[in-house]
Structure formats: structure tokens, C-alpha cells
Amino acid sequence: MPPRLLTPNRTPTPGSVPAIPNVSPSAILALWETSIAQATGIISRGLACTGGGVKGPGVTLLTLPSAAAHSSTAFFPDVGVSATGYESHARQARDAGGGGFAVVQLRGESAAARNEEGALAAMNAGALLVVLDAPRAWSDHDRLLITSVAALLSSTIELHQELAQHMLVEDELRQLALRDQLTGVPNSALFLDRLGHAIERARRHKEFRFAVLALDLDRFQSINNSLGRAIGDEVLTEIARRLEQCVRGEDMVARSGGDEFAILLESLSDDSDGGRVAGRMQRSIAAPIETSEGEVYTSASIGIVLSSSGLDVPGKLMQQAGIAMSRAKSAGRARYEMFDSVMHAKALARLRMETDLRHALERDEFELYYQPLITLDSGRITELVALIRWRHPGRGIVPPLEFIPVAEDTGLIVPIGSWVLARACADMRAWQERHPRAVPLSLSVNLSPKQFAQPGFVQFVAETVEASGLDPHTLRLEITESFAIEDPERTREYLTQLRALGIRIYLDDFGTGYSSLSQLHQLPLDGIKIDRTFVMRMEERPVNRQLVHTVRDLAGNIGVVAVAEGVETRSQLEALRAIGCESAQGYLFSRPVPVSDIEVMLGADPRW
The missing domain is CATH 3.20.20.450 (EAL domain)
Structure with missing residues (x-):
């Protein structure tokens, strides 16, 4: 009988220990099947040594814990041990065609599950079923062998669960490092990384076009000053949601800081697409924003730089988009400007003036x-x-x-x-x-x-x-x-x-x-x-x-x-x-x- 996983269609009751985190199902499946195969070999050899030709017992791991499985004793039917807590497992063993079987609850204890009193909470990882083709009288040696193998499997599963949990925490930390905590959209670090990939793609495929937009809310500081930062945060969160609704799934909206957002538009059909999206964003932002203090109105100034500008450094593209955005603000706000060579020359002249002014x-x-x-x-x-x-x-x-x-x-x-x-x-x-x-x-x-x-x-x-x-x-x-x-x-x-x-x-x-x-x-x-x-x-x-x-x-x-x-x-x-x-x-x-x-x-x- 080949090793297999049985997954009963049961839902754990509230308070029961959840299943192992689904970080990588294929990796978990491979680990468990390998462990079961090894356990099958150990148990097969051990039972053969203790009397009678045992032809490769089937070893099965039940991946979902039974709601009633709380006993730490093994269940061997023919030695008269109480079946309380094992009925469902035993039923599955009989359904699998076993004449003789043993059920051992796989349990572990996780240091992360300490309660307030410091006691360790048991981690229920499922059950190990040893299924034989014929009835068998289980000796003390048999029971010791199977429970020892079950203990090893419990340790393996517990170790993997700790590893999976660690992977989840690491992934959470990565997300926290790359996401804006207020709005939930990507932050500057993730945006610049994604922009770097877009630049590389444009370098390999000449037909690939993209645009970078720098967006700044007009007179947002007056909202903070008059209504408070909490209302300002509500506005920023709503603006982020509206901006995401204005772009496609392959595009990216990021918060670059304060009341500024950065937008990456990929796979553009022509250079005018950036302007059309910017116009859509401005119309969306101009609509009244409902806050806990009533309606708030704002607008946005947007600067656009295209991949055709020839720059291949993310920071430089962002700088040029920022220059175009500043130009939009100085031209009256609530509008967008495309970055061009004249603007670039003016920006360089201003930078030189700023440097000279400092001295x-x-x-x-x-x-x-x-x-x-x-x-x-x-x-x-x-x-x-x-x-x-x-x-x-x-x-x-x-x-x-x-x-x-x-x-x-x-x-x-x-x-x-x-x-x-x-x-x-x-x-x-x-x-x-x-x-x-x-x-x-x-x-x-x-x-x-x-x-x-x-x-x-x-x-x-x-x-x-x-x-x-x-x-x-x-x-x-x-x-x-x-x-x-x-x-x-x-x-x-x-x-x-x-x-x-x-x-x-x-x-x-x-x-x-x-x-x-x-x-x-x-x-x-x-x-x-x-x-x-x-x-x-x-x-x-x-x-x-x-x-x-x-x-x-x-x-x-x-x-x-x-x-x-x-x-x-x-x-x-x-x-x-x-x-x-x-x-x-x-x-x-x-x-x-x-x-x-x-x-x-x-x-x-x-x-x-």
C-alpha cells in the first residue's frame, strides 16, 4: 500500500490548534511523504522482527487535527485500550481496508504557545495510522516502536511548523518594509525597485513604453492645519484608493512621502497615455472626499516623465517627474506637465543657482x-x-x-x-x-x-x-x-x-x-x-x-x-x-x- 495523505473534511472547533501554515504546500507535502515513507520502512522492519511476515504496513498521516483528539495514549484496538478521541481516525483506518491498525496522536509542544501561567499548550498536528492487511496482537515492543516513530514525526512536523511560521513572519516584515503603513500602497523602496525592472525591460525590448508620474496634493497642509492630522490621514488613504482605481493591475501606485505619490504606468501604447491617466486621476481626486468631519475637497499637481526621455536611473526619472510636478504647481496647480528638454535646462540652471546661493x-x-x-x-x-x-x-x-x-x-x-x-x-x-x-x-x-x-x-x-x-x-x-x-x-x-x-x-x-x-x-x-x-x-x-x-x-x-x-x-x-x-x-x-x-x-x- 503506497504512503498517502488523508485529509478528512472537518473544520476545527474554535480554540483548536490551526493546521500548519500553508507557506509552501508542495514543500510540506514532499516533507511529509518523505517522512511517512521513512516511517513505513522503520515500522515494517520493526514489526517483521517481532513475529510474522508483515508485508509493508500502510502508514498514513492525517493532516487535520480531530476536534475530539486530546488523549496522549495510543489506540491499539485488539489490546482493549479505550477508543475515546480516536473514533474518526479508526473509522478511516477501517475504510482504508485495514484488518489490524494502530492510531497514535501526533502531538508537539511549541515554546511560542506559552500561556500566561507559563504552561506549554499542546500542538495537535494530526494522527499517525499504521494499517495492516490482517489483525495483529500488538506487543509492548510494537507499541513502543510505533509511538517512538510517531514522536519522531511529531518533532519533524513541529520543526517544520516553526520554520513555516518563521517564514510567515519574515514575509510580514518584508511587506512592512515595502508598504506604506497608512495607505497600504507600496513605498518608495518598492517603487524604485519596480521602476528599475521597467527600465531593464525597456532596455531589452525597444517597443516597451512606460511613464513615471509624480503627484502632489495641492494645499494639503491647510487640511492638516484646519482639521487635524487624523482627517489628513483619512484623505490620504482615500486618495491612494482612488489612484489605484485609475490604473491597471500591472501598474503601481506608491506613496513617496507626505502628500506625494508616485505612479508607474507600464506597457503604454503611445506617449499620450500618461497624460490621459493623469487627467483621469485629477478628475477622481477633485470629487468630494467624505471624512469623519464632513466633505473635504482637494486637487493635485502631476508631473510626467516618459521612458523615451532616455534616462536609465530610477532616481533620475523620479527627479525629472518631480521637476515637472513643480512646474505644474507654479503654473497654477490642479494640472499636469510633461517633462521636456527645456524644463531640464531650467532645472539645471536652478540647481546651479541654488548651489551658488548657498555660498x-x-x-x-x-x-x-x-x-x-x-x-x-x-x-x-x-x-x-x-x-x-x-x-x-x-x-x-x-x-x-x-x-x-x-x-x-x-x-x-x-x-x-x-x-x-x-x-x-x-x-x-x-x-x-x-x-x-x-x-x-x-x-x-x-x-x-x-x-x-x-x-x-x-x-x-x-x-x-x-x-x-x-x-x-x-x-x-x-x-x-x-x-x-x-x-x-x-x-x-x-x-x-x-x-x-x-x-x-x-x-x-x-x-x-x-x-x-x-x-x-x-x-x-x-x-x-x-x-x-x-x-x-x-x-x-x-x-x-x-x-x-x-x-x-x-x-x-x-x-x-x-x-x-x-x-x-x-x-x-x-x-x-x-x-x-x-x-x-x-x-x-x-x-x-x-x-x-x-x-x-x-x-x-x-x-x-
């Missing part, structure tokens, strides 16, 4: 220019606005509009802004001493939101002003409307502390940002600066002049002064005087000029 401070390449601000009642210079310039050793003067956004994005604006404040305060203190007045000259310095967000910022300003010897009542700090939007509570707190030092606060570029009038009157301000675009259009139509007049009236109503920017003509100056603006700056008076020119101008003390 500019230590190489003393920055300098300050100043633009005079005129009090309209007297027509005299009463304030100087500090403006930074970068004198690049290879490019000459780099316009602020080119390097300030890079400094903001990289965080370099913080040390640069600190340098500006310290240098400007020192310059103004020197001018006040050389050009004394009944009402001292004032200094105006622009602040960045990144500076404002630094811990201890107010203390830093106080120490910087004190170190320069400048009277804080002659310092004005200019903020933009974005300050009030990003963190209004902290903005009010910091501005109040700065004003307590004697420093005045001006709101720059009024009319171009996002703040509402309700937020405006809550800010502790001393002045608002009317943006140049309004002033320059005053002479085009009467309504434009009336708009500037309205802003001037608004300033008066909330108790602050109005400063007009961008004054270029004498008629603009007279119009501003007529509507009651207190101060003005612009090219009519002077362009921003270096320190030496300001020195001459202060000595001449001109009037307008």
Missing part, C-alpha cells in the same frame, strides 16, 4: 541697495527701504525676482534675511549719526514668512536692533498679505510683540494677496502700502484713481497710514497728494541705489 553669504556676495520713501507733506526723504542685491562673480547683478524664490524654497531666506536686517540696521544707525534730524530717518525692511516662522524670531529682532544701536521706533518691518493667511493667530501674536518693542508694521503690496478685510482690521498694523499696479494705472481711467482713493480711505478708517508704491510721474504724485496719501516711493524719486549714492542723496536733501 553667496560666506563669500560676501550680497549687498544692500536702498530706495527713498518721501513724505508727501514736505516732499522730503524720511525713510529708506532696504533691498537686497546679489553680485554674482560670473553673472554680475542677479535680479531679486530670480534668486529670492529659490531662497524661499530652500530655506536660505532665513540666514539671508537675518543678514539683511543686521546690515540695514547698522547702515541706518550710521546715517542717522551723520545726518541728524529733528525726526530721525526711518528704515524699512521686508520680512519673509519663513523668517517669521522661526522660533524666537521676535527675540532675534530685538537683539539685532539693540546690537546695532538703532532706535526701534525708527524701524518698520514689512509683511505681505500671505502672513495673515498662513497662520493668523501667530501673526497677530508676533506683530503685537514687535510693536511692543516700538517697531512699526507695514502691510506690503496691499491688494494683490488673499487676505480679507475682516482679517486686515484684526492685524496690529501701522501702515499699508498700495501696490504699484494700482498707482501706475491711476491716469488711465477715473475708476482706477477712485480705487486708490478707496484704499486710502480704508487705511484712514482703520487708523493706519497709506504709502503709495510705484510712483513714476509728477501727475501721479499730485493725484496722491490730492487724495491724502501720507508717503510714496517710486522711480520718480529714485531707483534703488547703492549705499554710496544714498549718502550723496541724503547730503543734498532734495525736495519733491
Whole structure:
């Protein structure tokens, strides 16, 4: 009779020990069949030695434990041992045609199954059946032989179970290492590995096309700030689910960090497929998201790079997709951009600028220019606005509009802004001493939101002003409307502390940002600066002049002064005087000029 496995159609009761983990069924089957074959040989030889021609007994392993099998004794029918707990096994033995048979429960004890008291819980691995063609009187030697073989099989099965469990744990750990714990989608490590395989496949098969998408949620931080991180996590989980619904099974959606996702699209029919999928994703993301706090809306900016770009390094492809995504954000968000050679050239130029910018401070390449601000009642210079310039050793003067956004994005604006404040305060203190007045000259310095967000910022300003010897009542700090939007509570707190030092606060570029009038009157301000675009259009139509007049009236109503920017003509100056603006700056008076020119101008003390 050949060795075989019998698997009764029974379901273990709750609390019974589960079957051996199905890690590799073929491996388990091979191991058990080998073990049974060996056991058959041992038992056959042992029984032959103890009397009578035994023709190869059949040895069978029952793989599912019997719900009632709890006895640790063997069952040998003809010696009268109780059959309790073995009826089902015995029935199967008789069904297999055995005239004589023995049943031995295979039991083991696993150290992993210790209960709270420290006792070992038995591991029920099944039962060993020895089936003979004819009845047999079982001797003590027979029983010892069979139970010993059963004990060996129990040890083998238990060892394999421990190994299988170890394999399961290892597989779980691998999955944890390669999966995002919040959304369940692959993480960056798994994505880059899969992307490497796609690159290799494209190298071998020229017709194979793929695309990499970098996706970033627009203004996701505002969801976290207003509703909390738990709601933000709900949104991210739902976004991951929607993205997976937008792609095929062979594609991959991964979370690359924060609110960013990476998508690999394989086996594309043409290069336009990437754009079509990106559009589908944007429509899906734009639909309302149900959270425990109600509906939430968001959008996504997506960058796409195609395998036809020729790059064969996963990290480089991801970098290019990220560049295209940043381009989509700067172009207005909620859109996608394809990476191209022009974008690549711009990215390289930006990288070079960022590198040079990091060395500019230590190489003393920055300098300050100043633009005079005129009090309209007297027509005299009463304030100087500090403006930074970068004198690049290879490019000459780099316009602020080119390097300030890079400094903001990289965080370099913080040390640069600190340098500006310290240098400007020192310059103004020197001018006040050389050009004394009944009402001292004032200094105006622009602040960045990144500076404002630094811990201890107010203390830093106080120490910087004190170190320069400048009277804080002659310092004005200019903020933009974005300050009030990003963190209004902290903005009010910091501005109040700065004003307590004697420093005045001006709101720059009024009319171009996002703040509402309700937020405006809550800010502790001393002045608002009317943006140049309004002033320059005053002479085009009467309504434009009336708009500037309205802003001037608004300033008066909330108790602050109005400063007009961008004054270029004498008629603009007279119009501003007529509507009651207190101060003005612009090219009519002077362009921003270096320190030496300001020195001459202060000595001449001109009037307008």
C-alpha cells in the first residue's frame, strides 16, 4: 500500500490548534511523504522482527487535527485500550481496508504557545495510522516502536511548523518594509525597485513604453492645519484608493512621502497615455472626499516623465517627474506637465543657482541697495527701504525676482534675511549719526514668512536692533498679505510683540494677496502700502484713481497710514497728494541705489 495523505473534511472547533501554515504546500507535502515513507520502512522492519511476515504496513498521516483528539495514549484496538478521541481516525483506518491498525496522536509542544501561567499548550498536528492487511496482537515492543516513530514525526512536523511560521513572519516584515503603513500602497523602496525592472525591460525590448508620474496634493497642509492630522490621514488613504482605481493591475501606485505619490504606468501604447491617466486621476481626486468631519475637497499637481526621455536611473526619472510636478504647481496647480528638454535646462540652471546661493553669504556676495520713501507733506526723504542685491562673480547683478524664490524654497531666506536686517540696521544707525534730524530717518525692511516662522524670531529682532544701536521706533518691518493667511493667530501674536518693542508694521503690496478685510482690521498694523499696479494705472481711467482713493480711505478708517508704491510721474504724485496719501516711493524719486549714492542723496536733501 503506497504512503498517502488523508485529509478528512472537518473544520476545527474554535480554540483548536490551526493546521500548519500553508507557506509552501508542495514543500510540506514532499516533507511529509518523505517522512511517512521513512516511517513505513522503520515500522515494517520493526514489526517483521517481532513475529510474522508483515508485508509493508500502510502508514498514513492525517493532516487535520480531530476536534475530539486530546488523549496522549495510543489506540491499539485488539489490546482493549479505550477508543475515546480516536473514533474518526479508526473509522478511516477501517475504510482504508485495514484488518489490524494502530492510531497514535501526533502531538508537539511549541515554546511560542506559552500561556500566561507559563504552561506549554499542546500542538495537535494530526494522527499517525499504521494499517495492516490482517489483525495483529500488538506487543509492548510494537507499541513502543510505533509511538517512538510517531514522536519522531511529531518533532519533524513541529520543526517544520516553526520554520513555516518563521517564514510567515519574515514575509510580514518584508511587506512592512515595502508598504506604506497608512495607505497600504507600496513605498518608495518598492517603487524604485519596480521602476528599475521597467527600465531593464525597456532596455531589452525597444517597443516597451512606460511613464513615471509624480503627484502632489495641492494645499494639503491647510487640511492638516484646519482639521487635524487624523482627517489628513483619512484623505490620504482615500486618495491612494482612488489612484489605484485609475490604473491597471500591472501598474503601481506608491506613496513617496507626505502628500506625494508616485505612479508607474507600464506597457503604454503611445506617449499620450500618461497624460490621459493623469487627467483621469485629477478628475477622481477633485470629487468630494467624505471624512469623519464632513466633505473635504482637494486637487493635485502631476508631473510626467516618459521612458523615451532616455534616462536609465530610477532616481533620475523620479527627479525629472518631480521637476515637472513643480512646474505644474507654479503654473497654477490642479494640472499636469510633461517633462521636456527645456524644463531640464531650467532645472539645471536652478540647481546651479541654488548651489551658488548657498555660498553667496560666506563669500560676501550680497549687498544692500536702498530706495527713498518721501513724505508727501514736505516732499522730503524720511525713510529708506532696504533691498537686497546679489553680485554674482560670473553673472554680475542677479535680479531679486530670480534668486529670492529659490531662497524661499530652500530655506536660505532665513540666514539671508537675518543678514539683511543686521546690515540695514547698522547702515541706518550710521546715517542717522551723520545726518541728524529733528525726526530721525526711518528704515524699512521686508520680512519673509519663513523668517517669521522661526522660533524666537521676535527675540532675534530685538537683539539685532539693540546690537546695532538703532532706535526701534525708527524701524518698520514689512509683511505681505500671505502672513495673515498662513497662520493668523501667530501673526497677530508676533506683530503685537514687535510693536511692543516700538517697531512699526507695514502691510506690503496691499491688494494683490488673499487676505480679507475682516482679517486686515484684526492685524496690529501701522501702515499699508498700495501696490504699484494700482498707482501706475491711476491716469488711465477715473475708476482706477477712485480705487486708490478707496484704499486710502480704508487705511484712514482703520487708523493706519497709506504709502503709495510705484510712483513714476509728477501727475501721479499730485493725484496722491490730492487724495491724502501720507508717503510714496517710486522711480520718480529714485531707483534703488547703492549705499554710496544714498549718502550723496541724503547730503543734498532734495525736495519733491
